[in-house]
Amino acid sequence: MTHEYPQNLVLSIYPFSRGFAFVLFEAPESPFDWGVKEIKEKHKNTKTLDEIKKIIDRHRPEVLVIEDTTGKDSRRTSRIRKLYRMLVHLAEAEYVELHRCSKREVKECFASVGAGTKYEIAKAIATQIPAFAHRIPPFRKPWMSEDPRQSLFDAVALGLTYFARHIRSPYANDVSP
């Protein structure tokens, strides 16, 4: 069977130390698919890239959104930075438009709803998009490591920042294209 798919699917990816989170959007408030994949074996980048390629092959998104790690405010590890470079090549090979959003842009985007920290952003997202409300992680204490569910909200935040740049989203304030 051959079939039509929703136009302009936007895939946002947020890698973290133990894997990556992805969210596919049809529209800012309409997530189509999402998930957190944990990758614990060796050669994490290669395996992560394979998993992301599977998602791209399955859903054929129009746009891939990743974090911009070139800014001063980015504190990602060298492995993640390398993974982002690999993702750029993957996007080219798969004919997917690539967009980068910096941490600053994400914070500016959510500043209008009074969300500054990652947890506050996650709470703002959960309020706005009920699909994620039951996935909100507990508040992280200084001695706790980050919950993998947080990365899902980081991926959503990237996607919403992309939408805020291109169309008016509920979080859009002064984010310029």
Add this chain to the structure above:
Amino acid sequence: MKKINRKVLCYLRTHRRVWGLTQPELASLMGFKSAAHVSRIENGKCAPTVESALACQVIFGIPPRVMFPHTHALIEEKVMRNIYQFHLALSNTTNLSGLRKRELFSLALKRATGGPNTLERT
């Protein structure tokens, strides 16, 4: 060059995950013994049966036309082609029964949401 998508459009997975249901949970709600059937529908490996489509409507409150847009479009296209053939065959009819059927076919053709060849992404 752009790669063409060959996947089935179905919102079952989306709605299931929005409500935090697992495949086995949904399968037992729908009356299936294993989650494999739900998985096959979600991945487009099989079309939903009338029973499963209606069960989804009961659970999520989403009509099958919205939940399984691709299956709906396929059936609509097939039926519309048949209706069009019938409509043409009855074009010269003058009896009341034939006119009544033509009225039904005209209404169905007006209601059609998509035309032929709308299933392929160009």
